[in-house]
Structures are given as C-alpha cells and as structure tokens.
C-alpha cells in the first residue's frame with residue numbers, strides 16, 4: 001500500500017460513498033452542538049419531519065451566550081439571563097436537546113463549558129474520529145488526532161439528519177517544528193509565530209499536520225492551543241498524531257472507551273500516524289529555538305512580533321495590499337510604527353477562551369503572578385476557566401486565590417470576552433491583552449483593541465500594566 | 476424545499492459591488508433562533524443611502540440585481556435567510572463570494588452569474604418590466620433582452636427538483652447504515668458525559 005498521511009488515513013476510514021464529482025459522503029463520528037448555530041438546524045429538522053440520526057454521537061452544551069458572572073442565587077437556583085435574546089437561544093438549546101434526545105450537558109452542570117474544552121475533557125473527542133461543530137475553532141480537537149472542522153448551520157442540520165457531510169478532500173500541509181522551545185516560550189507563542197511566518201492565508205485549502213520534536217514534547221493542553229488556531233492560518237483543520245501523551249490524557253475520561261474496548265481502540269490509534277515516505281502537498285520547517293514570547297500588534301493573527309520587538313512600519317512590507325492593511329491596523333490599534341511593544345500600556349486582561357482556558361494555562365498564569373498584584377492602570381482583569389471541571393480543579397489547587405488576591409476576577413466558564421456575545425466586552429478604544437484567538441476589529445467589542453498572547457504573557461502584562469516580557473518576571 | 480424552474484417578477488436594481496454580509500444583515504441579529512423574521516432587517520445598512528433598496532417600486536421584488544463579489548465577509552447563513560424572508564428568490568450578479576454562493580444554494584436561493592455588461596443592461600429601465608430566470612433553458616430574459624448563464628449541474632438539479640442536500644444524502648441511507656455496521660470508531664462503547 002502507498003504511504004499515507006494521518007489525514008489520508010482518517011479520510012479513507014470515513015468514506016461512506018464516493019460521488020461522481022470527486023466529493024465523498026464522509027461519516028461524522030462526533031458532533032458538538034452549541035446554542036448559537038443550532039436553533040435553525042433543529043427548526044429545519046422539525047419542518048421536514050426529520051429525526052436526529054445518531055443522538056448518541058451528538059453532544060450539546062451552551063457556551064457562547066452564557067454570562068460568566070455568578071449563575072445561581074444563595075439557594076442554588078439559576079439566576080435569569082439578563083439579555084432576552086441570549087436567554088432565548090439558551091432556552092432553545094435546552095428544549096431542542098431534550099426534544100431530540102441528544103446527549104446534553106445542561107447549563108448549571110459542573111461539566112458545562114466551552115465546546116472545544118468539553119469535548120476532549122469528557123473523552124468525547126477521540127483519535128481517528130471525525131469531529132464537527134458549528135464553530136470555526138473546532139480544529140482544536142485535531143490535537144488528539146481527530147479530523148475536526150467548523151461547519152455552518154445548514155451543515156449542522158445535515159449532520160444531525162444524516163451523520164454525514166458531502167466533502168471534497170483537502171490538500172495536506174506539514175508544519176514541522178524541530179528542536180526545543182526556549183525558556184518562557186509556550187505553545188501559544190509557537191502557534192502565533194507559525195501564523196506570523198506562514199500568514200493568515202498560508203494554510204488555505206489545506207489540512208495542517210503539526211509534527212516534529214517540539215510538537216511531540218507538548219502536553220495535551222499545549223497541543224490543543226496549537227490545533228485551535230489552525231483556522232487563523234487559513235487551514236480548515238489541524239492535526240497532531242496521537243501518541244502516548246494522547247493516550248495518557250484520554251484514559252479514564254467519562255466517554256472514552258474502557259476495558260477491552262480501550263485496548264482495541266489504542267491498537268487502532270497507533271496505526272494512524274503518517275507513514276514514513278508519505279507526501280505532503282506543502283511543507284514548512286521551523287526551528288523552535290528561534291521563537292521568543294510573541295504578541296500581535298495588528299488586527300490579523302498574522303500580525304505578530306517577538307515581545308522584544310517594535311511595532312512595524314507599514315512601509316516595510318513588500319506586498320502593497322499588506323502595506324495598506326498594516327496602516328489600517330495601526331490606525332485602529334492606535335499604535336505608531338517603531339514603538340517598542342513593551343511600551344504599549346493596556347487596560348484589560350483576559351485569560352480564557354477555547355485557546356487558553358485549560359488547567360495548564362491557568363497554572364502557567366498563576367505561576368507568573370505568585371504573590372504579585374495586578375497593576376493599578378488595569379481596569380479589568382478576568383480569568384474565565386474553560387469548563388466547570390477546570391474551575392473546580394483550579395480551586396482545588398488554590399489557583400483561584402492567587403488570581404483573586406492579585407486583583408483578577410474569577411469567573412464562571414464560557415466564551416466570555418473572546419467574542420463579546422455575552423456581557424463581557426472591551427470598551428471602544430481600550431486595549432486588551434487576551435489569550436483568545438482572534439484580534440479582528442471589533443471582536444472583543446466595537447472599537448476594542450486586542451493583543452493576542454499566551455497565559456503567562458497575559459499574567460505578565462497584568463502585573464506590569466503594559467505588554468511585558470514574561471522571561472524577565474520569572475528569571 | 477420547493478423546486479424552482481422559473482422565477483418571474485420585478486428586479487430591484489441595487490447594482491452595488493462588494494455587498495458584504497454585514498450590509499445584508501447586521502451582526503446584532505445573530506442571536507435569533509429561527510430562519511424567518513430577518514427580512515425586516517435585511518439591507519438595513521443600505522437604507523436611506525439613495526439605493527434602489529429604498530424604492531417602493533421594488534417592494535417585494537423577487538429578484539435582486541447586484542454588482543461583483545456579492546455576499547463577501549462572514550460565513551453567516553443569516554444573510555441568505557434575511558434575503559429570502561424579504562421575498563427575494565434570486566440574485567443576478569457578476570460574481571459571489573464562495574461561501575455565500577454555497578449558503579444560497581443550501582437554502583434554495585438562486586444565485587445567477589452574468590457578465591457585468593449583461594448586468595448593466597438589466598439595471599436600466601427595470602421598474603415595471605418583469606424579468607424571467609429560467610433554470611430549464613438557463614436564460615435570463617426581459618422583453619427582447621436575453622442572456623444565457625451556466626450553473627453547476629448538481630446544484631441545478633437540486634434547485635429544480637427541490638432536493639435539499641439532506642434529501643440527497645438520505646438516498647444513501649443503506650450505505651450509511653452499512654458503514655455504521657463496520658465503522659472503526661463505532662466499534663467500542665461510549666460512556667455517559669459527566670454532568671454532575
């Protein structure tokens with residue numbers, strides 16, 4: 001048999017039928033459903049008199065609209081959601097999940113959280129599976145060696161009704177990271193640097209497989225951070241081959257296989273890694289040692305620079321379109337070319353989102369904070385755990401006290417300030433150091449200015465009141 | 476979905492290029508739970524700017540004529556839902572964003588691509604003349620003006636027979652069932668999500 005990549009093996013294992021035009025009907029093993037992109041899909045099923053084909057392979061959980069402030073009163077009863085439109089979407093998910101009998105983690109359950117945190121945490125996401133969700137950051141699940149991608153509402157309905165999607169195969173791209181990451185450099189710095197290197201369209205039409213020594217050395221949380229941002233590099237999905245790190249992470253998770261099933265599953269998962277000699281359509285190699293703690297300065301995730309660098313001059317870009325875009329970015333961001341990034345004062349800090357709200361992320365931020373306090377110039381500093389289980393674990397380790405003693409707010413799980421669909425927003429013209437994944441204009445609220453960075457770098461920024469080099473705080 | 480072979484009616488000559496999804500439906504409306512009811516908010520960003528959107532002569536017109544790169548911006552399907560809820564059944568433009576064209580097709584909105592010159596010809600003198608879009612003959616006609624267009628054969632068949640993609644995939648029900656009986660990822664049991 002010819003040598004195949006991880007992507008090709010998963011694709012081949014999921015072909016239900018080949019259509020004449022080169023597309024295939026692909027089986028979907030796992031479908032995550034949240035409140036924003038699903039109501040019209042369930043409505044469509046109802047109108048057509050259709051059922052959910054595999055409610056057992058579907059997992060619904062609310063995340064985008066949920067407020068992250070206290071959710072229950074003194075008696076433990078659910079406090080009403082103030083925004084009526086958000087409340088209606090949350091109520092619709094609850095009603096639809098129950099009416100169609102899909103697996104459901106209700107609002108208020110300890111396991112509730114951001115879909116992309118919950119899937120791996122529950123063992124719902126598994127190596128070699130196809131995973132979809134009506135959200136573009138579904139790529140995150142690729143960290144476990146699952147082929148995972150975001151879909152639109154009509155496709156959500158298609159998967160609910162048929163458990164399949166009609167898809168054309170993607171091209172493959174290898175991003176190989178050799179060597180080891182330096183002191184104070186994390187997975188977030190690595191993925192920001194990769195996007196900076198290959199560009200926000202660098203992965204267009206491709207599925208990226210992250211490989212090499214530096215990727216293998218990452219824990220599951222770091223791998224999830226990397227795969228999560230594949231979409232910011234233009235790729236539809238990102239993959240990391242399952243290995244001992246993956247198996248150790250999954251073993252014993254509630255929805256993962258157990259007993260003999262576990263052994264059979266692991267045996268199959270071990271066969272999935274890209275064969276020696278398999279061909280990628282495109283390859284990029286990066287030396288991990290060249291990467292410094294990284295931040296974004298503009299309004300595209302490719303606008304990255306090392307923390308010891310400066311805001312670039314738009315004229316320094318060769319591409320005329322990029323020159324225009326950079327000038328617009330800097331006007332929106334209120335930054336002058338040549339400004340050292342370490343001189344950029346910030347007013348908000350957000351530690352959270354499906355990119356960086358897992359336990360390792362919170363540990364990394366808390367380790368930087370230690371006994372220190374949030375700088376007086378910071379108006380709001382939020383820590384929003386990715387799920388109720390992450391929150392509980394962090395509290396058991398005393399991390400919540402480190403954050404609250406320092407002056408951070410310790411919130412309930414949800415998407416929060418990542419996209420400003422719920423009450424957590426950055427006011428117009430104000431600047432936020434954020435561990436989320438998108439720095440688009442208005443993403444964190446109209447006029448909000450976002451600098452993407454790692455949890456440790458966000459903690460450093462909170463302490464200094466400006467973008468700061470975490471290496472100087474932990475040296 | 477109902478099949479469409481022919482759409483006849485007035486055509487609103489908007490003409491504008493790069494109409495993005497924010498102009499079609501503002502982000503504030505993403506919190507809706509139904510596909511209907513967005514028509515009242517469709518093209519809100521263009522109202523009062525002197526475009527044909529404001530012209531009462533085209534209220535309820537089933538066809539919209541627009542410029543190049545129609546539907547660029549975000550992937551939100553709400554843009555298509557809002558247009559259809561406003562009573563628009565077809566768009567004629569020199570080109571569409573890929574995602575918009577896909578979303579339009581998935582919802583049965585006919586997106587006809589004609590060269591700019593043909594679009595310009597249709598833009599003139601349209602208020603009381605009906606346009607007919609015929610998927611059978613693949614022509615757009617108004618009076619003695621007539622233009623041919625092409626359509627992906629799969630999409631054309633779906634639109635004409637009113638087949639949504641789900642109905643087509645469900646024809647493979649036996650193949651899906653067969654796949655499920657030997658799927659590598661379905662061969663082990665799945666526990667329950669922890670909900671405590």
Ligand code: SF4
Nearest residue numbers: 137353354415418419
């Ligand atoms: S945290 Fe942000 S990116 Fe992640 S699922 Fe929520 S809104 Fe999407």
